[in-house]
Structure formats: C-alpha cells, structure tokens
Amino acid sequence: MARRAAATKPRARSRAPATARELATKQRDISVSEFFAKNRHLLGFDNPSKALLTTVKEGVDNSLDACEEAGVLPDIRVEITQLSETRFRVAIEDNGPGIVRAQVPKIFGSLLYGSKFHRLRQSRGQQGIGISAAGMYGLLTTGKPVKIITRTGKRKKAHHFELVIDTKKNEPKVKRDDEIDWDRDRGTRVEIELEGAYRGGQHSVDAYIRQISLANPHAQITYVPPKVEEHGAEHVFPRVTKEIPEETAEIKPHPYGVELGVLMQMFRDTKSRNLRSCLTSDFSRVSSRTAGQICERAGVAPNRRPSEIGREEAEKIHKAIQDTKIMAPPTDCIAPIGEDLILRALKAEVNAEFYAAVTRRATVYRGNPFLVEVGLAYGGALAADDTIIVYRYANRVPLQYQPGACAITKAASATDWKSYQLQHPRGALPVGPALLMVHIASVWVPFTSESKDAIAHYPEIIKEIRLGLQECGRRVATFIRKRKREADEARKRAYIEKYIPQVAVGLQQILDLSEKQRDKVVDNLTDVLERSRKM
C-alpha cells in the first residue's frame, strides 16, 4: 500500500525535523465567506431545491423585519422566474423603509454584517448572514451579481446596485451603482440568479409562502411561482389584520445568563464608572439594592472602577451573581401573534370544524425570554387517516426541514394524545384530522444549526410547548366528546322515533284507543323525546 502511494506521489517527502518553519509558510487567514462557501450546507444550501427555498426565505425574512422595524404594514412580492432547466431568478420586493445607499454593499455583499446580532430583541434574522449568503450562492453557481433597487422616500431617487461578494476578503465589489426611476415610493427589491430546483411537497417554496402568510397575518404576500404548466399566475395571500405586531423592545442581558468571560468583557467595555452602576445599567433586573448585595457577597467594593477589575475579582462577582436572588428577565420584549389572529389565520387556511389557539405566558431559558403559541384546527377538510399536520415556527418564520431534530416535534410526539381523543402510535405524532401550528418567539432562538431548521431541545422550551399542546388538546377533546355524544344521541333518537308509531299501535290495541287517541300518543311520545333531548 505504502509503496503504491509513494510511487505516484509527485513530490519527495521531507522528513527533516526543521519543518516548523516550512509549516509556518503555509498558514494563512481564512475569510468567513470562503469558509461558508465551502461549507454552504451549514447555511441551508445543501442542494438545488433547498437553495431555492433558502433564498426566498432569507429575502422574505429581511423584508418582514424591515417593514416591522419601520412600522409599515408589509406588502411583499415574491417572483420566481425559471430561466433554464436548472436556473432561476428570485426577486423579492417590499414596501419597507429602504436602505441608505452607503449600507447597501455591506448588507448584501459581506457575511456577518447586520443590526440584529448584537442586540437581544425578537426578529426573524439573527446572524447577519442570510441574504448575503444567498447572493454568494448565486454568484458561485451562476456568476451573476445580486441586483438591488432601494428607495428611502418619495423625495429621494431610487438607487440601483449590482454587486458581488469577494469571498477571499468577505467584502463587496460594486459592479453598478446608479440612480433610476422606480414606481414605488419606498422599499427594496432584491434579485438573485441561482442554480436551483422547483419542487412541490412540504419542503417547497409554495408551502413556505402559505405558512409564512399564516404566521404573519398582517402581511400581504403576492407570489408569482415559476410557470410550470400554465402562464405563471399571481397568488395573493391577503392580510387578515391591519394591526402591525407590537414593536419589540431590546433588552439587556440577564445576569444569570452571562458567563465569566462575557462579564469580564462587559467590565472592560462599560461606560459606567463604578461597579454598582455597571451592574444596574448594563444588565436587566439589577436594582441598586441587588447590585449592593452582589458586591457585598463578592467582597468587591461597589465603587470599584470596572475596567480595573481583574480576573479573580470578576470570578467572585460572577459567583455572587449566581448566589443572589434576581428577578426573572422582563418578557414584554416578546411579541406573540396572539390567539385571536392565530384563529383567524387558521380559519383562512383550512376549512375545519373546530379551532383553538393558546398563547402561553413568556418565560425564560438560559436568561433568554421566550414564549410559545399553539393553534389547532380539527375535522372538516382535514384528512382523518393521516398523521396530523404540524406547522413549526420560530419568530414567525416557518421551519420546513429536520422536523425530527426539533423540540416542537419532540413535544408533540411526547404529549398523550389518546386522552385527547386522537389515535397515537407510541413515540410518533398522533393520527387524525388535525393541523397543529406551534410558534416559539424569543430574543434569541436556539437553532440547532445556522440553516435554522430546528429548535434545540431545551427542557424549558419543551415544557412550554407541551403545556400549550395540552391546553389545545383538552379543548379539542371536549369538542370531540361532545360531537360523539351528540352523534350517539341522534342515533338513539332516530331509533326511538322509528318505533314510536309501533308503540302507539301496540298501546291502541291493548288499551282499545281510538285513531285520534293513538295519534295523540304518538305526538306525546315524540314531545317527551324532544324534551329529553333538549335537556
């Protein structure tokens, strides 16, 4: 073996011990774009059909976030044009606030740039990777630049950009930058050309558009799928409400969730001039009294200058924090969809017999506030013999891949659905005519990967989902039992009704009644049956 390999190896191997210097010459920086270009499956570009979906998703997420931050009712257009068998152009257009010219290249032409990473606030995007990664994938597979049109107001001109990412430097290269006329007063349009595949099924773009519309009832979404058979028709998903989701507050980190290294970094960066004010102003839920308790417990003076606090003191403070009782973080930073809107969205989505929705109270995992919502539709047009349909959402974004790895699936499979009148094979999802919609909203959603397909199994999160499912389960069980009881009664009644005339004839013969008396008996018996039914 060794001999064969040696024979075909181009260079002689150096076994000299002085290799450290040689090795040193090969060391170099790897740009984050190079890293993700090579590892693009990590960002959701595993294969052509997932790449198409991810591109649409990143574009729509950004548009929705931008509209909400600016307080605009989103009006979003998604156009997919098939250019050849394997090549597509995706265009996403919104009526958001637009982007100021100087920011455009960085936002679309470099990875890890954005406004959402450094704050604790609920938004769809978290990382500052998504849309530029989609552009990078387009460039990689088609060589075409990303095209952006953006306008920040009526009195401003629209800017038109074409740019590519320089993967070696993770920097944008602007190919075109001019002003153009645009019929929108305000908004942004992004166009990306990429190698892709347009497929149906639960992983499809079509399914995504349906589901995103369901969880964003304030958004109007116009979808133009690629022409498959007939002329590509527009599908409009109208808004169900004109109420924009409440703008969510940005929160400060809760002391319990802060690690020693982060704490030390905060002491170095703080603008506060002493420890006490740093604790009260840079963290959530630390009152001056609490700060005093922490300092005392740590044996560090409250008037100590934070930048002078060394590792050992920081460690004492860190320990003191864990030992001090501190209020849970505020939860008003989470914006739920709300039970009312979930019901309305579900009713627009599917023609069922029964609907339920539960918005749980916000709670906390690892210092991060989060909240769970569950919607359920039952019966009607839903198929009775299949596994129930589960729509999973995180911060209003549907999760379409990796259901098996997701906390939502785990909680749904572990809930005892038999007691809620559904068939339930052990360890699997229940079977029945039901659609479940589970939404988790948080300032920081713990995804299992950057491709944001599944939620990690934090026990606190699974517990909240289970409680939401149980609440909906109890309500649907009441409905199903009531319907069963009614069906039972109707059957019994039909049965009795059928025999009332025979009973009357029997009584007529025994008691020697007239025809009229006999008819009266029929009326009376029917009346009794009627009344007993009503009780």
Added chain:
Amino acid sequence: MARRAAATKPRARSRAPATARELATKQRDISVSEFFAKNRHLLGFDNPSKALLTTVKEGVDNSLDACEEAGVLPDIRVEITQLSETRFRVAIEDNGPGIVRAQVPKIFGSLLYGSKFHRLRQSRGQQGIGISAAGMYGLLTTGKPVKIITRTGKRKKAHHFELVIDTKKNEPKVKRDDEIDWDRDRGTRVEIELEGAYRGGQHSVDAYIRQISLANPHAQITYVPPKVEEHGAEHVFPRVTKEIPEETAEIKPHPYGVELGVLMQMFRDTKSRNLRSCLTSDFSRVSSRTAGQICERAGVAPNRRPSEIGREEAEKIHKAIQDTKIMAPPTDCIAPIGEDLILRALKAEVNAEFYAAVTRRATVYRGNPFLVEVGLAYGGALAADDTIIVYRYANRVPLQYQPGACAITKAASATDWKSYQLQHPRGALPVGPALLMVHIASVWVPFTSESKDAIAHYPEIIKEIRLGLQECGRRVATFIRKRKREADEARKRAYIEKYIPQVAVGLQQILDLSEKQRDKVVDNLTDVLERSRKM
C-alpha cells in the same frame, strides 16, 4: 396583549417613514469569533461534558497532524486535572515539529486561521477553527488565557506564551511571551482551563482516547485522566507499528467538482498566461489534449488570457467541462490505515475469536477522492445479546456524537446482516457479539456540522461503506457457518463415538467374533469416523 406590551415598553416607537437612516446607524460588522462564541454549540461546545471532550479532541487532532506532516512518530500526552467540581485543566503535549514563534498567536488566538483549509489534502483538521475555539471557550467560562509551550529544535529555546482571543476583533492578545527551559527537544504543549464535566460512557474522553489510539496505531498516547477515586494513574496506549502513515499528496481540484463562480475566480487568480495552460496546470487530470477539447467545445480560443475571460465565456467553458470526458481524480492522495494495521489494532483492542479488515479502493464524490475501510471483530469477549458496537472514524478521528445522523450508521443499518448470520431488527443495527470499525478518509470529509460529529449522506459514500461492510459480513458469515458446522460435527461425532463400543458388541454377537476381533472393529470404526471427519 398589545396594550400590555406597550405599557411596559421603555421607548416610544417611531412610526416615521424616515427610518432607513436610523436603521443604518445600527448596522455593524460581526466578528467571526463573536458569531461562534454565541453559537458555540455549532463547534461542539454544547454542554460541559461535550466541551471537555471537544477540547481534548481538537488538541490531539492538531498534535497528530503536526507530527505526521513533519514525519515524526507521534508521542502524545493528554493530562486532565480537575481543579474544582466544574473546572478542569486540559494539557496536550506532543513531540511534533513545534511552531515558529510568530505563528503562535494567530494559530491559538484567532478563528479561521490555518494551513489546512485552502488545500485538498487528507488531514484531521480542516477548518482552522478547532483549537482556538477551545481556547475561546476556556476564556469565556473561566477567564483564563491559553498557555502554550513550543520548541522547534534542540538548538532553539522553548517559547512560552499566554494569550487570549479578542472576540470583538477575532485577534490574539498576547499576555505573556518569554523563553523558558523545557525538557523536550521539540514539540508543543497546550494548556486550556475550562468549565467542564468528566463523564463515562460512549461520549467520554476515555472512550475517545481508546478509539483514537485504535485508528492511529503508529501513535503512542499517554493519558492521565482526572483523579476520580484513586490517584490519577497514567494509561499508556503503546504504538502497534513504527511505520508512519504515508504523507499524503495535496491535489488540485478536479474540473467536475468546480462550480462556475469558483472557475471564474480561478481564471482571475491563475498565474497561467493562457486558458489552455490554466486548465492543465490548475486542475487535476486535464491533459493538454483534454484542455484543447474543452476550449473547442466552448468555442473559446486556447490562447485566451484567463483574466480577460468574462462571465459568458466562463459559463461556456464550465458547460464544456461537464460535457467532456475527464479521468477521475487521482486517489493516491488518500492514506488508509491499511488492513494489516486494522487487524493488529483490533486484536490489541478486544479479545475476539475472528477478525476481518477491508480497505476499499479510493473513489470519488463531488470531485473529492475518498476511501472506506471496515474492520470487524467477532465473538470472544464481545457481548452476544447487545446491539453490535460501531466505532466511526473520519480521517482517523473518532466520531462519538450523532450516530443517527451519520452515513456510517445508515449504511450499517441498511446492510442485510441476516444473510451474514447475525440477528438484525429491521432498520436498526444488528445484534450480536461484534465490534465494527468504519473509517472514511478523504481530502474533504463532508461533515453535517462544524462540530464534526457525523458524515453527510452522499450516495457514493454510503455505497462504498456498504460494500466494505458486505465484504466483512461475508467473511464473518463463513467463519460463523464453519464454526456451526464444526460444532454440529463434534456433536455427531461424540454421539457416534459413544455408540461404537455397543455396535462392536452387537457385531461380536452376530458374527461370533473374538474379543480381539471386537477391539479391532472398535479401532476400525473409530478410524473411519476420524477419517471422515478430516475430509
């Protein structure tokens, strides 16, 4: 709901349409270290026990890679010291080539820096993230710097560094840098302090050390686990061979695996002055004749200057490449462990009755050469009633997490083990007294995540694993059948032997034989039995 949130929100929300400018002020760069510090579960630092394992793993991987590149028989020492209930110090020391002073800070104090990312060559590390991420995790949880001692030769002094990563800039900050005396002539020692947990079981550091030693029979590994009950004893895993794995060649990319965007980049970067020479010198397996065919098919002149080739021409060339028959990439860049060493390692690991090993020929997925090896031990000390044990390896590194997501598990479960005489519940791993060792070696292993826990499901890879398993399966089946047959025969023989004297007595009575003749009959019959047994 909306009202409640509004009441507690600190700032009034701005609904003014001029928000684009406001939003712009919040945009900023995210350093790759900040990204991975927040998303550290992606790198294998999900929880304290996995963090401890990952730290050891990254250190040992680096040491083995360094020794092999320098042609040194690895002699590696792993010490874990428990400092408090949740705090550990991990030290990894090797006899490798050492690191030149100027490189130390970048290698240990910044993410995405290294020599392995930009080349196509088989090595344990791929990304330039591992060891600095471990240092960053240590800093984050304990505030302590990474400590490095390194020496590049007898006549040089050893350097001693203490450094931390500045996560905001992804840059090293050197805390200490001096020369010291060190008893090793050459090598590197890394010490990281971290919050961790020391556990047993299949995910443990102990299991890792056993498994890494099994797949690296040329390495001597000395392991000092944390003192748990008795005084922390040294475990030495001696080397089984003194042959260093053949140094693997670096290869050029194969044209079939290169995407349009990458191709365009290569045209921009090449040192070649014309297209033909760029194709022959920057790619593997492109002869001058093949290059000519590609140019002709693309309709681009072979003497065209690569840097002047535009997108449209590049696209034609890209298409022409797919349409041209090009030899598969060379596979001598892959260094297998080899059947002989796998057998020796398995024999050292477990006392079984039967061993088999198969090294498949190298083949290709997505333009990347790879190779599969399978080892199997059967019977003896292995438990008969349990699911078989499966050790998974990629480039000689054991994979201990996420077996369910791994191509190796998938292939092992899908193989028909019943025909190889093992019990096999449908869709699961087989049951029986067997240990399987599956190794995939490649210039680029397609992991499903940066934490390198599982191999992605490429059909080409699964097929090769299956073929390797089947080969071992056939051999063990032959052994099991033979053993069964022997057991059958032994039973029959014992049975017949038992009755030979009675038969002789019967014959004696019927034929009126003498005592001597009867004894002769016994001898003859025994002899016949003996001979038939031998045939």
